[in-house]
């Protein structure tokens with residue numbers, strides 16, 4: 001049974017030193033009991049207390065890492081049911097499915113195409129994360145052969161999918177060192193797959209025909225020493241999988257049921273033959289509550305909207321995405337190039353910077369820290385104001401980079417120009433366009449006027 005805040009408090013040092021980030025030991029105990037903190041945050045807790053509190057200090061949903069190095073994918077460790085309660089932490093990993101009944105060249109070409117399916121959006125990379133290799137043939141040597149080829153083609157972590165321990169063992173001889181996800185332990189093969197997971201220190205997916213059976217299997221595997229588990233509820237319709245994902249998340253977070261306290265894996269590729277429906281299933285699982293999503297097709301027209309959806313769901317709703325304050329050189333500006341300012345809301349910055357870039361005109365784009373608000377919102381909130389803009393320009397070092405003293409402000413805050421000139425002293429303030437789409441035309445004529 002889960003410990004209460006008072007149970008936990010009894011084990012803490014009770015010095016109220018605040019080093020854990022909350023002012024008192026009691027407050028820390030309450031936070032720990034609610035799953036909102038880790039016991040590691042208290043540097044003074046004794047080993048004896050750590051052992052006594054291990055159940056309470058474990059996160060309600062375990063974090064599981066697949067792969068190694070820069071390409072490793074971490075899933076799980078979520079703390080809330082709804083994004084607006086706090087945030088979601090570890091975005092679901094998208095995996096492309098290839099199987100050993102495909103021509104090897106075709107499978108490798110799919111993986112190569114996947115590597116090129118990537119974009120940058122508001123400063124973040126949008127891309128797939130894993131490759132799932134399936135032993136459809138039942139032939140262990142063939143499976144291991146494809147795993148070898150795929151592993152040579154990509155650094156992305158692998159999900160190895162096989163029913164037989166023999167096939168899995170052969171594949172792990174090839175790929176075990178890169179910590180792939182072993183898919184999947186079932187009632188029939190759990191002992192053998194558990195041994196393979198322990199031998200290679202690799203995470204293990206668990207699949208069962210019902211949630212009760214799933215809980216029994218995870219309990220058994222945990223007792224056998226396999227801690228990094230991923231849950232497949234075993235259903236293959238959108239409705240049933242969705243219901244089970246919601247049940248599992250609630251059971252882990254609200255009921256603190258340890259057998260269900262793991263991230264999930266979903267396989268839209270096995271739920272429908274229709275490519276469009278596959279994308280729809282995946283979109284549902286991005287929102288609730290897929291940890292890994294295996295797709296038969298991740299061609300760009302399907303991947304982009306799914307990756308953007310994932311990005312939007314997995315950003316912190318309480319913290320606007322921000323760009324660091326400073327001047328950014330675009331198109332190799334020099335001492336005669338225009339100086340522009342805008343706010344540090346990511347979307348604003350990336351829209352403005354791409355318009356400047358597209359104009360092919362060199363410019364210095366200054367980004368003022370207004371806590372991630374857009375231009376008009378920051379102005380209305382009293383954050384994009386002459387005093388702050390002037391202080392930024394003066395301290396930024398731009399005066400050493402340009403010979404002129406002229407700054408362009410967004411057209412939406414034209415009313416700031418007079419006061420900003422007073423604040424800046426020797427600078428002239430020019431009002432730029434209201435819409436980013438007019439920046440290119442503006443810069444071309446601006447360069448002409450100032451040449």
Ligand code: SF4
Pocket residue numbers: 012013014015016017018019020021022023024025028041042043044045
């Ligand atoms: S760091 Fe530990 S001892 Fe200090 S207030 Fe937090 S829980 Fe108490």
